[in-house]
Amino acid sequence: MIVAERKPFEEVRAMVKDFKKVLTVGCGTCVAVCLAGGEKEVGVLNSELKIARRMEGSPIQTGGVTVERQCDMEFLEELDGIVDEYDAIISMACGAGIQFIAERFPDIPVFPGVDTSFIGVNREVGWYEEKCRACGTCVLGMTAGICPVTMCAKGLFNGPCGGTNKGSCEINSDQPCAWHRIHERLAKQNRLQNILDICPPNDWRNQTPRTIVQPGYKDRLAAFGIK
Amino acid sequence: MKSGSNLEKILRAGHFAFTGELGPPRGTNVAVVREKAKHLVGMVDAVNITDNQTAMVRMSSWAASLIAIEEGLEPNYQMVCRDRNRLAMQADILGASALGIRNMLCLSGDHQQFGDHPQAKGVFDIDSTQLIGMVKKMRDESKFLGGADIDEPPKIFIGGAANPFAEPHEWRVHRLAKKVRAGVDFVQTQCIYNMERMRQWVKESVDMGLTEKVYILAGVTPMKSVGMARYMQLKVPGMDVPNAIIKRLQGVDKKKVADEGIKIACEQIEEFKEMKGVAGVHLMPIEWEHKVPEIAERAKVLPRPVV
Ligand code: SF4
Numbered sequence: 378m379i380v381a382e383r384k385p386f387e388e389v390r391a392m393v394k395d396f397k398k399v400l401t402v403g404c405g406t407c408v409a410v411c412l413a414g415g416e417k418e419v420g421v422l423n424s425e426l427k428i429a430r431r432m433e434g435s436p437i438q439t440g441g442v443t444v445e446r447q448c449d450m451e452f453l454e455e456l457d458g459i460v461d462e463y464d465a466i467i468s469m470a471c472g473a474g475i476q477f478i479a480e481r482f483p484d485i486p487v488f489p490g491v492d493t494s495f496i497g498v499n500r501e502v503g504w505y506e507e508k509c510r511a512c513g514t515c516v517l518g519m520t521a522g523i524c525p526v527t528m529c530a531k532g533l534f535n536g537p538c539g540g541t542n543k544g545s546c547e548i549n550s551d552q553p554c555a556w557h558r559i560h561e562r563l564a565k566q567n568r569l570q571n572i573l574d575i576c577p578p579n580d581w582r583n584q585t586p587r588t589i590v591q592p593g594y595k596d597r598l599a600a601f602g603i604k
Numbered sequence: 605m606k607s608g609s610n611l612e613k614i615l616r617a618g619h620f621a622f623t624g625e626l627g628p629p630r631g632t633n634v635a636v637v638r639e640k641a642k643h644l645v646g647m648v649d650a651v652n653i654t655d656n657q658t659a660m661v662r663m664s665s666w667a668a669s670l671i672a673i674e675e676g677l678e679p680n681y682q683m684v685c686r687d688r689n690r691l692a693m694q695a696d697i698l699g700a701s702a703l704g705i706r707n708m709l710c711l712s713g714d715h716q717q718f719g720d721h722p723q724a725k726g727v728f729d730i731d732s733t734q735l736i737g738m739v740k741k742m743r744d745e746s747k748f749l750g751g752a753d754i755d756e757p758p759k760i761f762i763g764g765a766a767n768p769f770a771e772p773h774e775w776r777v778h779r780l781a782k783k784v785r786a787g788v789d790f791v792q793t794q795c796i797y798n799m800e801r802m803r804q805w806v807k808e809s810v811d812m813g814l815t816e817k818v819y820i821l822a823g824v825t826p827m828k829s830v831g832m833a834r835y836m837q838l839k840v841p842g843m844d845v846p847n848a849i850i851k852r853l854q855g856v857d858k859k860k861v862a863d864e865g866i867k868i869a870c871e872q873i874e875e876f877k878e879m880k881g882v883a884g885v886h887l888m889p890i891e892w893e894h895k896v897p898e899i900a901e902r903a904k905v906l907p908r909p910v911v
Pocket residue numbers: 508509510511512513514515516517524525526527
């Protein structure tokens with residue numbers, strides 16, 4: 378899932394300081410699971426804003442809605458009748474959801490309520506770990522299911538580097554060395570040959586905005602004039 | 605001859621090579637480079653010019669390399685993958701070769717988090733093994749990494765780093781093998797203190813036939829103090845300092861510790877001269893350039909051969 382963190386309150390407060398009616402939109406998917414931008418966080422942010430602005434002597438009116446997924450236009454429809462009553466929107470979805478809201482309502486200022494951090498996993502409630510940088514050329518098959526782009530601090534493809542330290546990464550003794558683990562797991566699976574071969578320079582495919590059209594949908598989208 | 609560098613000639617002629625190191629200044633202070641260089645002329649076959657070492661901004665390695673050439677030294681131009689993408693690297697390699705730089709050391713680089721710009725975006729477009737392969741392709745096939753032809757290829761003797769001590773130990777020789785396959789001509793090792801482990805790694809390299817394809821220069825850094833030894837043991841990732849070294853330094857009179865450090869280094873160098881598979885020594889006296897003549901003298905590596 379996509380993992381985000383709530384933005385520091387002072388930052389949000391400064392962004393909406395000139396607005397009197399603000400709609401906070403939560404997202405019920407990834408950011409709700411990682412406790413950053415779901416229904417509950419929408420409520421908390423709105424209360425904080427109201428209290429802060431009341432103390433300032435410039436009260437604010439807030440509204441809260443949480444949609445199923447902000448990265449899906451279908452679910453944004455339900456906001457259509459509502460947003461006109463507000464002069465700004467705070468979206469608590471990931472960066473993709475925020476942009477989709479801004480695209481659907483281009484006349485209203487949209488502000489991020491979270492800092493979108495990474496694609497990761499849920500280790501425990503409240504504990505998330507980055508796992509993938511969406512490089513577009515997945516090498517997990519070679520590396521025993523451990524991502525060298527994300528988990529190695531230098532994103533090496535032919536690791537480990539000389540800084541590997543008794544199983545830890547040179548950047549921090551609490552951070553496992555990804556390549557140490559890759560070696561360990563491949564050795565156990567008898568697949569060391571994978572990394573005895575040189576891995577050639579990566580074909581970075583995340584350097585321009587990407588679009589994917591699944592093969593089965595090409596014709597259908599072409600009918601709408603989308604390539 | 606792949607590059608015609610002095611280092612390459614010395615090694616090919618079968619002489620025991622002796623290289624040094626020079627860190628560029630944190631500013632435009634050319635006098636400092638010249639001063640450091642003076643101590644090294646005639647003492648070493650080539651001198652490594654570090655590239656933003658420990659991720660601290662310094663005068664660029666190629667520029668300091670040119671100053672070294674003016675001072676009569678042969679540079680070993682270091683390049684790290686942290687600060688440049690493949691375009692900038694290839695451009696710098698062409699420029700360096702055009703201006704007379706003949707040796708290069710291809711490194712991943714210390715992580716930017718350690719330096720004075722921890723907020724920097726680390727590039728790591730390619731890694732050190734891939735960099736070695738790229739230089740080889742440029743030199744031997746006269747092609748850029750992207751495949752286009754080069755108008756006059758660079759002439760570079762290609763170096764890399766090797767760490768015999770990092771774990772898993774059994775992987776270390778394979779990593780060297782990978783660099784050899786990528787096209788490395790020589791490697792310089794991490795500073796060696798654990799001789800037992802070094803002997804083992806060199807033996808594995810000999811047994812695998814690697815030392816017929818790559819020159820191994822053993823890294824030696826004399827300990828200046830007990831504090832330095834302790835720091836290296838505990839704080840420097842990938843460094844292996846046995847307690848025996850610390851005990852030995854502690855065992856001598858306080859004023860004699862630095863001398864004892866040099867003594868240990870000289871004993872190591874004597875052993876490397878005899879060790880099958882080791883082609884030379886890379887001396888890295890950290891901020892101790894002025895001691896190089898004394899160390900070279902005591903290690904009996906002078907005069908340097910002329911080929
Ligand atoms: S290799 Fe690329 S796609 Fe695969 S997990 Fe790593 S970053 Fe993600």
